[in-house]
Amino acid sequence: MLLCLIPSAVPSRAATGEELIVRERHTLLCPDSANCVSTMAARESHAIAPYRYQISLEEARAVLKRVFGQIPRTELIREESDYLHFEVRSFLFGFVDDIELRVDEAAKIIHFRSAARSGYYDFGVNRKRMEKVRQMLEGKL
Template sequence: MSIGLILIIIVSVIAGGYFILLIIIQLISKRPNNLGISGGRLQACPDIPNCVCSYSKEKNSKIEPYSFSKSIKEQNSILIEIIQKYPRTRIIKNEINYVYAEFRSLAWRFIDDVEFFLDETAKCIHFRSASRIGTNDFGMNRKRMEDIRQLLKES
């Protein structure tokens, strides 16, 4: 057997394993049924380090909401534009005061459920960003939400 043929076999096995793993991730990664606004707020983060939420009181999952001065309709439009700039992102629900989007990672296609509650009374956007599977996101949800906050400030 030639070295070229051996390399082709090895690459094929690795690629096949990768695609099988992607299929498994998609099968076990079901959309949560507890998302949305409940009691005038977003759901709290679970007690694992793969979630950030502006309602959280825990240091590891706490993130500050974003204050805005525009009308809620204008702020919603700006938020949607920002979300749409992210690759591998799908907006699932867009209401005037609530936006829900799925963000997928590049390599492993992990899904993060990201929610925004535009509180017209408090003039702020509350965030919640949580990984669907796993227990640690290595700070990716926090980084994404801080990036979105910065883009909102610049808008």
């Protein structure tokens, strides 16, 4: 009987990082919850401007990796030629946020989605982080 209660005592996660990876390469959408920002969001509360770049795709990817590498508790999970997926863990409780970036070489735009993996509201953490990254990228792209 005690074993039946153990799984309910372990916190569950909404999805794994692998489940969050963009399967449709053109879509970086947010759920209805108030814990996400995306350059492709239709809702104003989720919408954020993409990053623009003037260097090559390879250079842009390298700059993104360097900048995100400066953010504490951030780990590169997956890398493809035009795609990066990072996990960022919160300091206190280790909550995971997923950041996905897709580099559109033709348009010279970096689309992204930053979302809390669990919970409903993030107190603006994802938006603040991605705007901070925008400042960190200034003059590098």
